Structures are given as structure tokens and as C-alpha cells.
Amino acid sequence: MKYVLYVFLGIALVAGCRPAKKVQRIEQSISKKDTAETVTKKETVDSFAIVRNIVGGLNKQRIDFNTFSGKIKVNYEGKDGGDQATAYIRIRKDSIIWISLTGALGIEGFRLIIDQDSFKLMNKLQKVVQYRSISYLQEITEVPFDFYSLQDVIIGNPVFIDSNIVSYKATQNELLVLMVGSLFKNLLTLENHDFRIVHSKLDDLDAMRNRTCDITYDNYENTGDFYFSTKRKITVAEKSKLDIDVEFKSYTFNKPQDYPFNIPKNYKRR
Numbered sequence: 001m002k003y004v005l006y007v008f009l010g011i012a013l014v015a016g017c018r019p020a021k022k023v024q025r026i027e028q029s030i031s032k033k034d035t036a037e038t039v040t041k042k043e044t045v046d047s048f049a050i051v052r053n054i055v056g057g058l059n060k061q062r063i064d065f066n067t068f069s070g071k072i073k074v075n076y077e078g079k080d081g082g083d084q085a086t087a088y089i090r091i092r093k094d095s096i097i098w099i100s101l102t103g104a105l106g107i108e109g110f111r112l113i114i115d116q117d118s119f120k121l122m123n124k125l126q127k128v129v130q131y132r133s134i135s136y137l138q139e140i141t142e143v144p145f146d147f148y149s150l151q152d153v154i155i156g157n158p159v160f161i162d163s164n165i166v167s168y169k170a171t172q173n174e175l176l177v178l179m180v181g182s183l184f185k186n187l188l189t190l191e192n193h194d195f196r197i198v199h200s201k202l203d204d205l206d207a208m209r210n211r212t213c214d215i216t217y218d219n220y221e222n223t224g225d226f227y228f229s230t231k232r233k234i235t236v237a238e239k240s241k242l243d244i245d246v247e248f249k250s251y252t253f254n255k256p257q258d259y260p261f262n263i264p265k266n267y268k269r270r
Contacts, residue, residue, distance in 0.1 A: 051168045054195055055161065055177055055188070061195075062157045063226050067092055070251035079240040085109075090257050091151060098259040113261045116147040122263060129263050130270045156217065156229045158197055160184050174198070180205070184213075196220055196227055211238040223253070 068091040075084045086106075090098040097114040111122040119137060121130045138145060149159050162181035169176045175190040182205075189199035197217055204211035213236050217229040230248040235241065 048165075048168070051175070051177060052163070052165055054175065054190070055165060055179070056163070057195070058158045058161055058197070061226070062152075063155050063228070065091075065093055065155065065253045067255060067257055068155060068251070068253055069255065069257055071249045073247045073249055075245040077243045079242075089154065090259055091154065092259070093151070094148070096259050097147070097151060097154070098261070111261060113259065114147065114150070120261065122261070122267070127264070127266060128268045128270060160186050160200075160202060161188070162186065194227075209238060212236070 068089075070089050072087045072089060073084070074087050076082055084104070086102045088100040088102075090096075095115065097112075099110075099112040100108055101110040101112075102108045109123070109125050111124065113120050114134070114137075116134070118131065118133050121132070123129070134147060137150075145153075152159050160181060160183065162179045164180050166178045166180055168178065171192075173192050175192055175195065177188045177190065179186050179188065184202040184204060187199075187201040187203075188197065190196065191198050199217070200213075200215045202213040202215070213234065216233045217231075218233075219231040220227040220229050228248075228251065230251075232246045234244050234246075
């Protein structure tokens with residue numbers, strides 16, 4: 001159960017990873033007062049306001065869709081070992097997230113369906129189906145996602161973006177923005193050309209938990225209407241460390257599809 005949900009978490013987040021030490025150095029520098037761009041007396045432009053507008057514009061770049069489907073290669077490594085799987089995922093916006101997981105031999109082992117309040121997991125190897133609330137998914141993955149945030153991270157829309165910008169730093173190729181929300185401190189890295197998100201480092205505000213989530217987005221493809229990240233990586237650490245790599249082998253938007261989840265009568269319910 002936990003392995004399947006970890007794989008799902010990987011599908012829902014993640015791309016070529018940057019070393020954590022580099023991110024920490026950036027965060028240390030960006031928190032200093034002298035990292036903000038200096039505005040001289042002759043300048044009338046409020047550079048901090050420009051950064052706020054850029055971050056606010058991320059929501060305007062959100063991918064809008066009706067349906068989504070994709071074939072995804074997932075690699076997972078955690079405290080209990082690692083594995084890989086192929087995931088087939090389908091989404092009907094604001095309604096259903098459907099996932100089928102197959103192993104190396106192409107045999108379907110699990111099928112998962114999630115709605116706004118709950119999810120069902122069918123273990124086809126053990127002939128068991130489990131029913132859980134969406135809050136159970138949050139407990140297992142240790143990330144406070146609801147249905148809509150899960151939907152966003154699969155599609156590649158920004159999550160945990162807050163208007164409370166503490167500081168920023170502009171380099172030749174990137175814009176680094178540090179913001180503090182109700183749950184996380186988020187160090188966001190944007191590409192300078194069109195401000196696509198390339199990296200997000202989330203640190204839990206609760207010092208007792210010491211939870212961190214390091215997300216990278218890579219290999220953006222231009223679909224004509226928007227850019228879609230086809231390679232993602234996530235590292236989650238608290239009491240233990242979890243690394244997940246995700247690569248979209250194929251994907252489509254706004255095509256007709258179904259969401260089959262027929263439970264055989266001989267399956268045990270839990």
C-alpha cells in the first residue's frame with residue numbers, strides 16, 4: 001500500500017535534480033538583505049513589485065484542460081529499497097484521477113482511483129481492494145495534498161505559491177524567490193526567459209517536523225498552448241529519505257477516455 005502511494009506521489013510531483021547543498025547556499029544568500037537588486041535614487045522602478053507581479057503571473061500560466069492521459073516511467077528509492085514501474089494515468093478535471101501500475105513484465109499489479117473525498121486501491125496480485133479517505137493519502141505521503149493540489153502537480157501547475165515574498169535574487173539565467181506561506185517556506189527558482197518553474201524547495205515551518213521537499217522540473221515541451229514538463233524529480237525527507245524520478249513517455253490533453261474500475265466479486269474488501 002505504502003509503495004503504491006509513494007509511486008503515486010512521484011507521479012504527482014517532480015526533474016533533473018540539483019544538489020541540496022547548492023540549494024542551501026542559495027537560500028542562505030537570498031535571505032540576506034543585500035541580495036535584493038539595488039534601486040538607485042534615479043530609478044523609479046520598484047523591482048520588488050516587479051517580482052511580485054512575476055510570481056502572481058504564475059497562476060495565469062496554469063494549464064487549463066478537460067481531460068489528461070499519460071504513460072509514465074517511475075523510479076523509486078526509499079529506506080526499504082527501490083523499484084520501478086510504468087504508470088498509466090488519466091484525469092477528468094476536478095473529478096477523477098485514475099492510475100494503473102504495471103511491473104517489468106507488463107503485468108498490471110495495482111489500480112487506483114481518486115475523487116475529491118476518497119480513493120480506492122485495487123491490488124490485483126492479492127485480489128484485495130482498499131477504501132480510504134483522502135486524508136489517509138496525506139498521512140502516508142506526509143505531504144498535505146488535497147484532490148486539487150494532486151491534480152495540479154500531475155499536470156505541472158504550481159502549488160504552495162504564496163504572495164508573502166520575503167526576498168529574491170536575480171542572476172543571469174534565473175530568478176530566485178523566497179516566500180513564506182502557512183505551511184511551507186518555498187524557495188522558488190524560475191527560468192529568466194519566460195519564468196517557467198525549474199525548481200522548488202519546500203521547508204516545513206513546523207520545526208518539530210523538520211520536513212523538506214525538493215522538487216525539480218525539466219525537459220519542457222511546447223504543446224502549442226503551453227509548456228509541459230516531461231521529466232521531474234522529487235526528494236522528500238523527514239525521518240527518512242524518499243527519491244522518485246518520473247519521465248512522461250507520452251501524454252495527451254482533452255481526448256475522450258474512460259476510467260474503468262470494476263471490482264471482481266471474489267476480491268476482499270478492506
